[in-house]
Amino acid sequence: MKHIVLVAKNAFRGVMSQRALYMWGFAVVIMFLRSAPALFSQNRAPDFMAFLRANAVSGSLDMWSYLCMAGAIYLGSTSMSSELHSKRIITVLARPIQRWQMMIGKWIGLSAFCVVTLGLGIALGFGLSRYLGVNVEGDVLAISATRTIAGIVLFAGVATAVSTMGSAPIAAAVTMFLAIVPALIPPLKDDPSPTYQRIGKALDVIIAPGYASNYNGVVWAPMPIPPQFRGRVPPQVRQLQQRPQVDFDAQRKQTAETVGYAGVYFLLGCIAFTRRDLKFS
């Protein structure tokens, strides 16, 4: 356990030294731009302003959560591969530390950085909501953040495990594939072709649940529709007028499944990395 903590602290410190403050600053700027319509619009109709404010907070949190998961993919992909390429791993593994301990340490350290980043974003979101005078749905925010953390853990874990093969681009590509494929599973399962159905069912078992953001329910206001358009509103826009319903039990189940899949994928990566030769050119 001591070795894992040491490597985790080292990984966290490594990310912090790589201009993490600039990354956070960049994210704050994007958050600010995302909120700009609500911050600077004046003399608009009250229902339109309420919509803009709600959208600023929920949209900012949503964007921030995706940035955190993208960060998890990037940092995980470069974690072990950079250790191998730079040969720094040699002097670490020459000591009484198992390879899987190093991998877990990296995973924890990088995930911790992304979770801290998420926490920073949520704090900024709270500040923004106070400034704009809108109420945050605490329980929706909690389950949304939990799902984001599960996503961070999954993507950082998969990227870290695959990066032990030595290639950061391959690790990132495999992780992105895992992030995208869940959206393809329902159409495959519903396809009339038995082959596609079988592929869909197989992928449903192999691939971790997809990430679904619930941040749009954290602060919500109906989308105002001008009177002249009320008769011919498309269904997609009509949906925005209804408060999103969050199935908390389903979200908790999917969160647990995501973490479970992350553990299984990571375990496979640990086994592969422990068994292979470490060749350094």
Next chain:
Amino acid sequence: MSEAVISVDGLVKNYRAGVRRSVVHAVRGISLTVPRGSVVAFVGPNGAGKTTTIHTVLGFIKPTAGQVRVFGQSPGPGVGGRIGYQPEIFYTYPFYTAHQALRYYGQLAGMSSSDLNKAIPPLLERMSLTDAGKRPISGYSKGMTQRLGLAQALVHDPELLILDEPTSGLDPEGRRLVLDIIGEEKARGRTVFLSSHILSDVERTCDEVVMVRQGQVVMADRIASFGAASQSWDIEVFGWTSTHAGLLEHGAATVVQQSDGSAILRCDAAAKQALLRAIVAANLDIGTVQAMRAATLEETYMKHAGVTA
């Protein structure tokens, strides 16, 4: 016979490389033993299999065939705390200071904070890194980084030091420091296994040498046996013709070289005086008279392991 700290028996390592996945024979049956308390050098040209063998000893690579034992156990984390390893080029985390890096490596080796507080300052001083110890490593010169690489290998006071080209990239002062440290570690009863291309360093510091070429051991001997005086003498004689062959009976001498009226005669030390008197009596001129010596390490290296061997 002292206990073997490293025991490599018939080590074979094959890789598959390239698009066609053709087999590369990196190591072809290397056997060697590093006794406790000795300094053993591992020399050979680039690509001879030295680093592959060292990485097998460290547990990074699994042998295709053969057996490797370190402290009587299989290589790997189980014995990692007893080994200090300095790679040929030391790469570390640039955001650390030397002090922090040594702390990290020491903690990974199982050292406590109090032990590290005692061990790090004198080690940094020994490596002439005290002043730079609080600066980020990213600003270090190559020589400073290499010295830090040696420090991280020593921080946990290992029983076995494995040094891969330890003087690589060092200035003469740094090189001398490394050689002195190897000598100090030997005096403390530690075992050192080092690979090097610099044969003068090997002659100065090591007890034994193992030469490898193309993945095989081509020669292994004690350093003391290289360049040592032997019992044979060479006498250069001018005016030599075939009619003087009878002189050879005076010392069971042999003609080892003959050209244009000169010859080099080789005889045992005991017969040298008699042969010299016979040469003078025969009115021949004597050129050089010199004791023979065994081949030097460099000569032996060029013969067995050099690229022209």
